[in-house]
Amino acid sequence: MRLNRTKIALLAAGSAFLLPAAAVAGPTLDAIKDRGELNCGVSTGTSIGKSTLDDQGNWTGFEADFCRAVAAAILGDGTKVNFVPLEFKNAFTSLQSGSVDMLARSATWTLSRDTEFALEWAGIYIYDGQGFLVSKASGITSARELAGASICVTSGTTTELNLADYFRANGMDYTPITVSSPDQSIANLESGRCDAYTNEVGGLASYRLGLSDPDAYTILADVISKEPLGPVVREDDQQFEDVVEWTRHALVIAEEFGVTQANVAEMAATTEKPELRRFLGAEGEFGAKLSIPNDWAVKVIQTTGNYGELWERTLGSKSKANIGRGVNTLWSQGGLLYAPPVR
Template sequence: MKKSVFFGTLMAAGLTAGIASATTLEDVKARGVLNCGVNTGLVGFAAPDANGNWSGFDVALCKAVAAAVLGDPTKVKYVPTTGQTRFTALTSGEVDMLARNSTWTFSRDTDLKMDFAGVNYYDGQGFMVRKDSGITSAKELDGASVCIQTGTTTEMNLADYFKANNMTYQPIAVDSNAEGEQQYLAGACDAYTTDASGLAATRAAYADPENHVILPEIISKEPLGPAVRHGDNQWGDIVRWTLFALIAAEEYGITSANIDELAKGTENPEINRILGVDGDLGPMTGLEKDWAVKAIKAGGNYGEIFAATIGESTPIGLARGLNAQWTQGGLMYAPPFR
């Protein structure tokens, strides 16, 4: 009787272990679709058009990962998440990854049991006010009402900044950028605060963007990047190195226009390894040898994606700044592919 119970217990434990051993990569392949958590709607970063087709800087990363894993950048289900729901959506398994203007912080990386797979946009918190307010500096916001999204790093940054400068403010809590935009335009707050890139994207969608000013002060460091669940190292490697492949592609001159030719082989060993001509980097993470070719072809290299979605020639109008390549004075730097 004891022997039967013992082996029964072992069998149950084995079944449980088998169920629990399914990886995110296996889940995504079996499902045939990548579930990607994105913003509820932030022009330039992640927003659907009238037909429900999503596009933007963060959306491009979702497409690149889907292309690397499934061979098709269209195999993505975009799951809109707010500042408060995004991390629960990830940790609960509702989404496979987040690509949603999320700041990499100590507590999020440890206490929330997430892993950030890198930085795809170096940002900082700023303020936007109406031009006719006459305000030209954040130091002039003493006593102002400020619209701020809950569940974000901006709440603590705002409190710290006003305390450090001996100023007071009245917080007007909003759940999403859309609500923040609505409240700000309705005059419910004197200023709107969020990441500077988000302010630029929000202003670009206004009917009168010239009547709104983004103040010069940047009051925080906001390294934004994709996040995955803690504990699945293989999936974390896939998302991380897909991002790095896009960054490295720009550095080495691999573009959507020349990638097919370069994938035939070049004199540059690093390019050959990235594109799967030499070595087995893809199989090391459970992907095909040409995984990076598929990822880069999904929307181009990092620079192409930046220029097409949020760059200076778009309504968002963001300069590369810190997000330029390390060879151009920026912080974009991919580790070696070897």
């Protein structure tokens, strides 16, 4: 009796450490299906065009919609997403500890993160690079003119390291003004606390809109780094990683074949093209190979549209951010978007 009590006490004491262990040990995909919901880590809701929380409490933006696409692929319903807003400095730890299933949060893929963090990048959904946002009144036209400047940067990001690399490589000095949220950096830039704000160019374009007078600011043409952004998952569930990776591929394949949100249902029913029939689940058991329904791609495209539609709606010409696609166009049009065949 006494021994039992001791055991119970021990278990209670250890439960704080045991619980997350139980969550990460089981395959993530099964956990999502059981839960009927995808826990998706996004930004704190101010990244216009990527993940924005509007005044009605809805999440919009490219990365928020990517979460919906993954939920649609697994659960057949793009609304089954629990958005978890995370500051960048907490994002990786939250994923590692199992409090979210994946991140769609402008996380740059690097060798150290890929190996030491026990995380996997399930492909790249935006090819970005690091730039500088400056006020037009400052008269700065090139990053080389920033010697001696104070530069706002978000803590714990690759941009903080690239910034140091760039100034060191060019033999220039600078003062980093390091804060944990982009909003603070924007406030610092606006008040003149720093001369430039550095982040991914895509991010800068959207944060520029958060300024009280966006037209008084401009993004310098210099791009000082490669910033491949993609969804991040844990290493413990290869199958879930495949699903996330193929969700990204589905968006690209759909654009390639001209499958859109409007025509996807009709195409799935009528198309004669063998590759499209396999992709849309009319032929073969390709969903089953991923342990998800065979019509997964149809659900994905019905939820978000193809890559082009998704971009134009959230970041491109139909959005406030109005960012050009740059290299984020199909390989057949000279861009970097390429997807392996469904076969």
